[in-house]
Amino acid sequence: MSTEAxxxxxxxxxxxxEHHLPKGxxxxxxxxxxxxxxxxxxxxxxxxxxxxxxxxIVRGVIMSFQKDxxxxxxxxxxxxxxxxxxxxxxxxxxxxxxxxxxxxxxxxGTLGAQFWNAMGTTFFFTAVTVLLETLIGxxxxxxxxxxxxxxxxxxAAVLVPWAIPTAVTAKLxxxxxxxxxxxxxxxxxxxxxxxxxxxxxxxxxxSDVWKTTPFMALLILAGLQLIPEEVYEAxxxxxxxxxxxxxxxTLPLVKPAxxxxxLFRVLDALRMFDLxxxxxxxxxxTTTLSILVVDQVRQGFNSAAALSTxxxxxxxxxxFIFVRFLGANAVQTSxxxxxxxxxx
Amino acid sequence: MKNPARKLxxxxxxxxxxxxxxxxxxxxxxxxxxGGGGSDATANLDARGPITYVQGKDxxxxxxxxxxxxxxxxxxxxxxxxxxxxxxxxxxxxxVQNFQAKNANYDVxxxxxxxxxxxxxxxxxxxxxxxxxxxxxAMLPATVKTxxxxxxxxxxxxxxxxxxxxxxxxxxxxxxxTWNDMMNMCSIAKQKNMSCYxxxxxxxxxxxxxxxxxxxxxxxxxxxxxxxxxxxxxEAKAGLQNLVTAYSNGNIxxxxxxxxxxxxxxxxxxxxxxxxxxxxxxxxLAKTDGSSKVKDSFGIxxxxxxxxxxxxxxxxxxxxxxxxxxxxATALDFMKFMTSAETEKFYATQxxxxxxxxxxxxDKELVGKLPYLPVLLTSIENAVPRxxxxxxxxxxxxxxxxxxxxxxxxxxxxxxxxxxxxxIDSASSGQ
Numbered sequence: 176m177s178t179e180a181x182x183x184x185x186x187x188x189x190x191x192x193e194h195h196l197p198k199g200x201x202x203x204x205x206x207x208x209x210x211x212x213x214x215x216x217x218x219x220x221x222x223x224x225x226x227x228x229x230x231x232i233v234r235g236v237i238m239s240f241q242k243d244x245x246x247x248x249x250x251x252x253x254x255x256x257x258x259x260x261x262x263x264x265x266x267x268x269x270x271x272x273x274x275x276x277x278x279x280x281x282x283x284g285t286l287g288a289q290f291w292n293a294m295g296t297t298f299f300f301t302a303v304t305v306l307l308e309t310l311i312g313x314x315x316x317x318x319x320x321x322x323x324x325x326x327x328x329x330x331a332a333v334l335v336p337w338a339i340p341t342a343v344t345a346k347l348x349x350x351x352x353x354x355x356x357x358x359x360x361x362x363x364x365x366x367x368x369x370x371x372x373x374x375x376x377x378x379x380x381x382s383d384v385w386k387t388t389p390f391m392a393l394l395i396l397a398g399l400q401l402i403p404e405e406v407y408e409a410x411x412x413x414x415x416x417x418x419x420x421x422x423x424x425t426l427p428l429v430k431p432a433x434x435x436x437x438l439f440r441v442l443d444a445l446r447m448f449d450l451x452x453x454x455x456x457x458x459x460x461t462t463t464l465s466i467l468v469v470d471q472v473r474q475g476f477n478s479a480a481a482l483s484t485x486x487x488x489x490x491x492x493x494x495f496i497f498v499r500f501l502g503a504n505a506v507q508t509s510x511x512x513x514x515x516x517x518x519x
Numbered sequence: 520m521k522n523p524a525r526k527l528x529x530x531x532x533x534x535x536x537x538x539x540x541x542x543x544x545x546x547x548x549x550x551x552x553x554g555g556g557g558s559d560a561t562a563n564l565d566a567r568g569p570i571t572y573v574q575g576k577d578x579x580x581x582x583x584x585x586x587x588x589x590x591x592x593x594x595x596x597x598x599x600x601x602x603x604x605x606x607x608x609x610x611x612x613x614x615v616q617n618f619q620a621k622n623a624n625y626d627v628x629x630x631x632x633x634x635x636x637x638x639x640x641x642x643x644x645x646x647x648x649x650x651x652x653x654x655x656x657a658m659l660p661a662t663v664k665t666x667x668x669x670x671x672x673x674x675x676x677x678x679x680x681x682x683x684x685x686x687x688x689x690x691x692x693x694x695x696x697t698w699n700d701m702m703n704m705c706s707i708a709k710q711k712n713m714s715c716y717x718x719x720x721x722x723x724x725x726x727x728x729x730x731x732x733x734x735x736x737x738x739x740x741x742x743x744x745x746x747x748x749x750x751x752x753x754e755a756k757a758g759l760q761n762l763v764t765a766y767s768n769g770n771i772x773x774x775x776x777x778x779x780x781x782x783x784x785x786x787x788x789x790x791x792x793x794x795x796x797x798x799x800x801x802x803x804l805a806k807t808d809g810s811s812k813v814k815d816s817f818g819i820x821x822x823x824x825x826x827x828x829x830x831x832x833x834x835x836x837x838x839x840x841x842x843x844x845x846x847x848a849t850a851l852d853f854m855k856f857m858t859s860a861e862t863e864k865f866y867a868t869q870x871x872x873x874x875x876x877x878x879x880x881x882d883k884e885l886v887g888k889l890p891y892l893p894v895l896l897t898s899i900e901n902a903v904p905r906x907x908x909x910x911x912x913x914x915x916x917x918x919x920x921x922x923x924x925x926x927x928x929x930x931x932x933x934x935x936x937x938x939x940x941x942x943i944d945s946a947s948s949g950q
Binding site: 251355368456470473 | 608611612639640641642668669722723746774777782785786909912913916917918919920921923924927938939941942943945946947948
């Protein structure tokens with residue numbers, strides 16, 4: 176808290192040199208006044224951002240270095256935990272739990288014992304769902320990009336799963352995957368969809384793919400429609416086959432939009448919460464990092480703050496890798512596409 | 520042109536941050552009840568004035584008429600109803616936030632029986648003793664236990680709930696008295712090509728309820744009086760073993776591992792189950808549901824036990840007073856009003872919520888409306904509350920995870936109970 180307060184005077188003085196710029200030309204002065212105006216106009220939004228995004232993040236990080244309140248055995252009341260150093264982080268990363276002063280490996284049945292499992296599960300879900308959604312979404316986008324009767328209707332219909340709130344979707348699939356549910360009736364099986372590990376994982380994957388493929392398809396469709404028709408016509412005249420047109424024209428030209436779509440989905444999937452929470456309650460190894468955070472919030476805020484900081488960093492690193500290495504093209508060559516997609 | 524803006528931005532942001540931090544930083548994480556609870560608990564004891572009553576969604580319109588009735592006779596002590604969402608988790612989090620902010624407008628709050636100890640240990644609930652004492656002598660002892668933490672009453676029991684055994688009286692003329700009796704009757708289910716017994720065994724709060732019932736019925740305990748794990752006992756082992764054996768030999772059907780209350784009820788109404796452990800709400804539905812195939816062929820009995828009735832877990836809600844309330848005398852009167860016989864009766868008739876006053880269970884008018892009441896009384900009289908501990912979320916998780924593994928056969932009963940004990944103890948030692 177005190178560091179922020181100290182930083183304040185230092186920061187406010189820094190823009191000062193701007194005020195003493197040589198004001199030889201009127202264009203310069205105009206630029207300065209305009210800049211000041213711009214700053215004034217933009218300030219409310221910056222302040223809003225600082226309050227709704229900046230403050231919670233900073234507060235979360237500060238909290239993550241505090242111990243959770245413990246019980247005073249004499250009075251039976253909770254007392255403030257005090258500074259924790261890195262204990263909250265080592266608790267999660269090394270899966271160490273406190274026990275009578277020392278630390279031991281967390282026993283099964285504690286949240287701490289689930290950290291690396293949850294991390295693995297989250298990445299597994301992310302990899303599988305995004306791969307499936309990209310493939311199916313691409314295929315759907317290719318169909319929707321063609322001109323045919325009822326195209327508008329199809330495009331609207333495809334959006335329906337995306338428009339349903341995730342919690343409702345999850346409840347729908349919960350009924351479908353019940354033991355007496357439609358899934359088992361339809362296939363004549365007796366699978367305990369939510370009662371054993373792999374069926375539970377597939378249940379989550381299937382419902383997530385059903386729900387979010389339309390989002391993928393629409394983003395890819397937007398990319399497809401940016402490709403000028405003439406390019407295809409020219410290729411046809413040159414005698415390119417359908418496959419050649421797809422691999423030589425469609426794929427490279429749609430790549431920027433595709434990368435942005437994949438990036439969004441990856442970031443979204445890493446935060447997956449509602450579907451597994453409602454479908455399985457996190458049982459049978461379907462606990463994701465977000466579920467772990469929410470469960471921990473009810474057991475202690477500060478430890479939960481450490482966990483969400485870890486989750487935040489993980490997602491940040493993944494995003495960074497995507498933008499820096501995989502999606503570098505997307506950001507540089509077609510800022511228009513990414514800007515458009517972001518505005519969504 | 521962009522420069523001034525760019526330089527101003529962080530300054531503005533940090534300025535705001537500093538303001539916000541200094542304003543809210545202090546109150547944000549003060550979870551302690553240490554010295555603070557003490558002084559708050561002695562303030563405003565005689566003050567009267569308007570108060571607010573906080574409860575989850577009033578689905579069957581019970582609370583509003585009661586408050587209207589109160590307000591009609593207390594013009595200077597009006598009660599405002601603050602209605603929360605219908606999700607228990609959200610209600611819990613809403614209460615936590617407002618207590619942390621020391622919100623004086625959350626005077627009287629409705630708390631789930633399993634939250635009472637947590638809130639009491641945080642120093643948020645007014646101890647109900649001395650000037651703020653409430654008479655609980657007419658209430659069922661098990662319900663009073665849910666509201667008692669470290670020998671002090673922190674809330675008044677308001678409604679209760681206990682488990683019942685639903686059975687098919689056309690197939691089993693006399694219901695089983697003990698668990699072993701019930702297991703022996705499972706051959707009848709086999710002959711009829713139906714499943715024998717189900718409760719709630721999916722991994723959620725219902726599993727804690729069922730596992731606790733199994734353990735308590737066999738004479739075991741989940742936590743002892745000092746809050747330490749007590750599941751490493753032969754009794755607890757025998758209790759959990761009952762469930763594990765029944766699941767492995769098919770007396771509990773394999774799909775029951777996915778059952779919450781509703782799936783079990785549907786299976787029972789479809790005639791697929793001989794015995795079902797469930798809450799009283801099933802009674803009316805099974806009698807009246809169009810799709811129910813057992814309308815006239817089911818009966819209810821207390822849960823089967825070791826040699827008598829089993830130990831049900833308790834549901835229900837308590838009503839408590841915030842230590843931050845400004846008008847505690849009014850709050851206390853209102854709590855007495857909300858737990859009076861007349862109010863309890865209204866709760867039962869209008870909302871089908873079981874009363875905590877023993878006498879009402881033999882009230883002719885009530886029993887006519889809710890025929891399951893006498894059986895429910897036996898259930899609640901033999902009930903053991905779920906662990907009364909400020910670390911309830913961690914304890915229930917430890918029970919659920921390990922009981923689930925044991926029932927599915929992924930872990931031996933011994934290993935499950937020893938892990939359960941470790942997990943419970945590590946939760947109560949901080950992390």
